[in-house]
Amino acid sequence: MKNLWLKGKLYLDEIREACIEFDTTIKQIRANCVPDVEIPEGTIVFPGAVDMHVHVRGMRLSYKEDVTSATKEATYGGLTLIMDMPNTSPYVNDRNTIKEKLSEFEYYSRCNYGIYSGVPREDVETMPIAGYKIFPEDLEKEETKLILKSEKLKVLHPEVPLYLFRNMRGTWMELASLYMINGKRVHITHATNSETVRISKAMGFTVDVTPHHLLVPGERDCLTKVNPPIRDITERSKLLSSIPQIDAMVSDHAPHSKWEKSLPYELCPPGIAGISFTVPFAYSLAFKGILDLDRVVDLISRNPSKILGIKYGEIEKGYPANFTVIRKENWRYSTMFTKAGETPLDNYPLDARVYMTVVRGKIAYMDGEVLPVKGVNVFDKNSQR
Numbered sequence: 013m014k015n016l017w018l019k020g021k022l023y024l025d026e027i028r029e030a031c032i033e034f035d036t037t038i039k040q041i042r043a044n045c046v047p048d049v050e051i052p053e054g055t056i057v058f059p060g061a062v063d064m065h066v067h068v069r070g071m072r073l074s075y076k077e078d079v080t081s082a083t084k085e086a087t088y089g090g091l092t093l094i095m096d097m098p099n100t101s102p103y104v105n106d107r108n109t110i111k112e113k114l115s116e117f118e119y120y121s122r123c124n125y126g127i128y129s130g131v132p133r134e135d136v137e138t139m140p141i142a143g144y145k146i147f148p149e150d151l152e153k154e155e156t157k158l159i160l161k162s163e164k165l166k167v168l169h170p171e172v173p174l175y176l177f178r179n180m181r182g183t184w185m186e187l188a189s190l191y192m193i194n195g196k197r198v199h200i201t202h203a204t205n206s207e208t209v210r211i212s213k214a215m216g217f218t219v220d221v222t223p224h225h226l227l228v229p230g231e232r233d234c235l236t237k238v239n240p241p242i243r244d245i246t247e248r249s250k251l252l253s254s255i256p257q258i259d260a261m262v263s264d265h266a267p268h269s270k271w272e273k274s275l276p277y278e279l280c281p282p283g284i285a286g287i288s289f290t291v292p293f294a295y296s297l298a299f300k301g302i303l304d305l306d307r308v309v310d311l312i313s314r315n316p317s318k319i320l321g322i323k324y325g326e327i328e329k330g331y332p333a334n335f336t337v338i339r340k341e342n343w344r345y346s347t348m349f350t351k352a353g354e355t356p357l358d359n360y361p362l363d364a365r366v367y368m369t370v371v372r373g374k375i376a377y378m379d380g381e382v383l384p385v386k387g388v389n390v391f392d393k394n395s396q397r
């Protein structure tokens with residue numbers, strides 16, 4: 013592949029006009045060049061965005077969402093790398109199911125990817141996975157104690173196992189679960205309140221937040237039904253104020269079919285779709301002056317890469333050529349390629365829009381169109397990211 017030159021306004025710890033030379037990795041950055049790709053006025057090139065928490069579904073759950081539809085939607089949302097959760101059908105927690113899921117991604121993924129194993133039924137430590145996902149029902153298992161000693165990342169859904177009782181879902185259930193876990197490289201996902209953030213950090217864990225736990229005004233129907241639940245306005249405002257302590261922002265994209273979400277409230281499955289919302293939302297917070305631009309790049313590019321332990325999420329020589337190009341624009345959010353087009357985030361006013369997504373040096377999305385780019389497993393040492 014011939015090296016390409018891209019010219020435009022780049023985020024290089026400050027925003028300045030410059031050129032990047034790249035193939036699948038960044039070769040050099042310099043002031044001038046004859047560009048192959050020129051980024052238009054009003055757009056800025058940022059490091060490729062990363063989502064550490066996505067439910068792509070696929071395999072036997074492809075009727076909800078499949079790898080193609082989810083990853084097309086991901087590139088429309090500026091994501092260059094997504095991490096998939098194991099609670100699929102089949103459940104991913106042994107060598108065979110890990111291989112099965114990875115081969116599906118290998119064929120169909122339009123962006124880079126990684127997968128988590130559930131608490132495993134056999135030793136999968138040497139497999140090319142991002143780490144392990146620990147669900148509330150895993151907290152008391154003997155096998156969980158074993159993986160807490162692993163060098164790999166452990167992502168905890170913080171609720172105690174009683175969480176099935178939806179009328180008994182105070183923040184204490186989230187906080188209590190934090191004391192049931194310990195070890196290195198523990199990451200707490202979708203904190204719903206500021207105490208979860210504070211205690212997680214005090215215990216030496218990293219922590220993320222979703223846009224819906226900040227924005228959606230409570231659980232009103234099947235579309236807004238989610239685990240853990242959305243808190244009241246006071247908790248949500250406190251959560252927003254704790255963003256300086258939060259490490260990452262994730263979508264927890266959890267698609268379901270239209271008929272599943274039209275079941276009676278007691279029966280419909282929990283989960284909010286919105287994989288393409290996080291990145292434009294995060295940059296909107298910067299353009300509105302609510303967060304510093306550096307903080308936003310930390311939340312969606314740099315910190316997730318650090319937590320995952322990969323060389324990613326920077327525009328720097330030697331890093332993989334993944335870019336998220338953002339345009340300042342007032343628009344209302346809507347989904348484009350996902351099978352789960354209905355989301356409570358629909359129509360939300362945003363100030364930033366994804367103009368282009370570059371994955372491994374190739375344009376994966378540009379101005380409304382997705383191009384057939386193949387992503388790689390960033391945890392496979394043989395694949396070049």
Ligand SMILES: [Zn+2]
Nearest residue numbers: 065067097264
């Ligand atoms: Zn989830």
